[in-house]
Amino acid sequence: MPAVDIPGSKSLTARALFLAAAADGVSTLVRPLHSDDTEGFAEGLTRLGYRVGRSADAWQVDGRPQGPAAAEADVFCRDGATTARFLPTLAAAGHGTYRFDASPQMRRRPLGPLTRALRDLGVDLRHEEAEGHHPLTVHAAGVEGGEVVLDAGESSQYLTALLLLGPLTRTGLRIRVTDLVSAPYVEITLAMMRAFGVEVARDGLVYDVPAGGYRATTYAIEPDASTASYFFAAAAVTPGREITVPGLGSGALQGDLRFVEVLRRMGAEVEVAEDRTTVRGTGELRGLTVNMRDISDTMPTLAAIAPFASGPVRIEDVGNTRVKECDRLEACADNLRRLGVRVSTGPDRIEIHPGEPAPGAEIRTFGDHRIVMSFAVTALRTPGLTYDDPGCVRKTFPGFHEAFAALPAAG
Template sequence: MALVDLPGSKSLTARALFLAAAADGVTTLVRPLRSDDTEGFAEGLARLGYRVGRTPDTWQVDGRPDGPPAGAADVYCRDGATTARFLPALAATGHGTYRFDASPQMRRRPLLPLTRALRDLGVDLRHEDREGHHPLTVRANGVEGGKVTLDAGQSSQYLTALLLLGPLTRTGLHIEVTDLVSAPYVGITLAMMRAFGVEVEREGDVFRVPPGGYRATTYPIEPDASTASYFFAAAAVTPGAEVTVPGLSEGALQGDLGFVEVLRRMGAEVTVAADRTTVRGTGTLRGLTVAMRDVSDTMPTLAAVAPFADGPVRIEDVANTRVKECDRLEACAENLRRLGIDVATGPDWIEIRPGRPSGAEIRSHGDHRIVMSFAVTGLRTPGISFDDPGCVRKTFPGFHEAFAALRASFVARADPPGGAASGPADEEPGR
C-alpha cells in the first residue's frame, strides 16, 4: 500500500487567507498549501498592508475587519483565479485606491459577473482595458450591503467572493443566484465562514449573509482533494496497486473527493474511512457516462485514464472547463488525439473511446491540471513527456517527485526479489 502525504487544499488555503485577513485578531492556518497560487494570495495581502507570518507548517495573519491597512496598493495576482477574484472584493471594504493586475493567462479569464455585482453594490470598480477582465482598479469606501443578483454559471468563485464579503458590509448581503456551477465549492465556503463565526442562511438560490465580521481562530487545512485525484487514478489504472491519502475522510469539506465514486463506478475498490481514503486497482476499468459539473476540476483526470476503460467514457456538463487556465476540454481532446486515441467533443462534453495510447509530448497550455492528469496516463504509456512540466508549481511544486515515488512503489510491488519489473513504465516527467 502506498501512503501519500499530500499538501493542503488550494481552495481551503485561499478562503482561509481571506477570512483570516478579515477577522478580528490573529488567525493561525495549520499546514496551508505553499504553491505559486497561495504564495501569490499571501503576497497580495501583504501588498494591501496585512501582516502574514510564516513558519514551515503554519501561517499567521493579523486580521483587520475594517479593510486593508494600506491606503493604496498595486497587487499582482499572478495566475491565481482566487487571488484575482477574492482580493478586489476584500479591497472594496477598505478606504483607498487599489489596482489589480494578473498574468496574461489570468487576464484572459472572465470575472464580469462578479464585477457587475460589486458595482451593483455601489463599489467604484473600473476595468482598464477589456470590460470584465484584469487589470482593474477599486476606489474603495466600504460597502453598504443590500440585495444583488449573480450569475455564477461560469465559476462558483464569483459567489464565494460575495459570500466572503457579506459580513464585512454595513448591512449584510441578500444574494440571489440565477445559475451555479461547482456547487460543492460553495459548501466549502459556507462551512469555513461558520468556522470563523458567521452563519449564512440559505433558501434555495438565495443566500442571506449577516453583517458583523469574523472571529479569528486556528484553522487546519485538509489535503487537496483535486490533487489526490491523480494518485487515486494511478491506483485505479494499476492492477493490485493501492493508494491511501490520510486526512481526506468522510467529513472532508471538498467535493472533489467525490471523484473516487467515479472510480468506484468504473470498477476500482474504494474505502472512505473516518481518517483516510483508499483506492485499489482491480484490473477492471469500465466505461461510463458521468456528469461532472460539480467536480469539474477532476475532469482532466478522468479523461487521461479513459483510454484504459473497456468501453467509451463520456463526460458531460463541463462547459465551465473551457474558461479555466486553458480550454481544458479541448486540451484533453488534443492531447488524447496526439496519443492516438479516438475522441469526440461538443460544447459541454467529451467522449473518449478505448485504445492503446502511444508516446507523445503533451501540450500543457501552461495548465497544471493537464500535466498532472497525463502523468497518470504515463504510468501505462512509455514515451510521454511534457512541454512545460514546471507549470505544476501553481498548486503542487513537488508533484513530479511525489509521483515518481509512487511509480517506484508500484514497480517495487510488481518486481519480486530476483525478478524483472513488470510494473508501470518508468518515464521521466520532463521534456
C-alpha cells in the same frame, strides 16, 4: 498500507487567507498549501497592508475587519483565480485605491459577473482594458450591503467572493443566484465561514449573509482533493496498486473527493473511512457516462485514464472547464488525439473511446498544471511521454513530479 502525503487544499488555503485577513484578531492556518497560487495570495495581502507571518507548517495572519491598512496598493495576482477574484472583493470593503493585475493567462479568464455584482452594490470599480477582465482598479469606500443578483454559472468563485464579503458590509448581504456551477465549492465556503463565526442562511439559491464580521481562529487545512485525484487514478489504472490518502475521508469538506465514486463505478475498489481514503486497482476499468458539473476540476484526470477503459467514457456538463487556466476540454481532446485516441467533443462534453495510447508523444500543457498532472497518470502505462512545460505544476504542487515518481509499486 501505502500512504501518500498530499499538500494542503488550494481552495481551503485561499478562503482561509481571506477569512483570516477579515477577522478580528490573529488567526493561525495550519498546514497551508505552499504553491505559486497561495504564495501569490499571501503576497497580495501583504501589499494591501495585512501582516502575514509564514513558517513551514503554519501561517499567522493579523486580521483587519476595517479593511486593508494600505491607502494605495498595486497587487499582481499572478495566475491565481482565487487571488484575482477574492482580493479585489476584500479590498472593496476598505478605504483606498487598489489596482489589481494578473498574468496573461489570468487576464484571459473572466471576472465580469463578479465585478458587475460589486458595481451593483455601489463599488467604484474600473476595468482598464477589456471589460470584465484584469487589470482593474477599485476605489474603495466600504460596502453598504443590500441585495444583489449573481450569475455563477461560469464559476462558483464569484459567489464565494460575495459570500466572504457579506459580513464586512454595513448591513449584510442577500445574494440571489440565477445559475451555479461547482456547487460543492460553495459548501466549502459556508463551512469555513461558520468556523470563523458566521452563519449564512440559505433558501434555495438565495443566500442571506449577516453583517458583524468574523472572529479569528486556528484553522487546519485538509489535503487537496483535486490533487489527490491523480494518485487515486494511478491506483485505478494499475492492477494491484493501492494508494491511501490520510486526512481526506468522510468528513472532508471538498466535493472533489467524490471523484473516487467515479473510480468505484469504473471497477476500482474504494474505501472511504472517517480520516482517510483508499483506492485499489482491480485490473478492471469500465466505460461510463458521468455528469461532472460539481467536480469539474477532476475532469482532466478522468479523461487521461479513459483510453484504458473497456468501453467509451462520456463526461457531461463540464462547459465551465473551457474558461479555466486553458480550455481544458479541448486541451484534453488535443492531447488524447496526439496519443492516437479517438475523441469527440461538444460545447460541454467530451467522449473518449478505448485505445492503447501511442508511446513517445509530447503533451501540450497549455501552461495548465492540471493537464500535466492528469497525463502523468496516462504516462504510467504509456512510455516516453514528455511535456512542453512540466514546471507549470508549481501553481498548486511544486513537488508533484518527485511525489509521483515515488508512488508505491503495485502489490
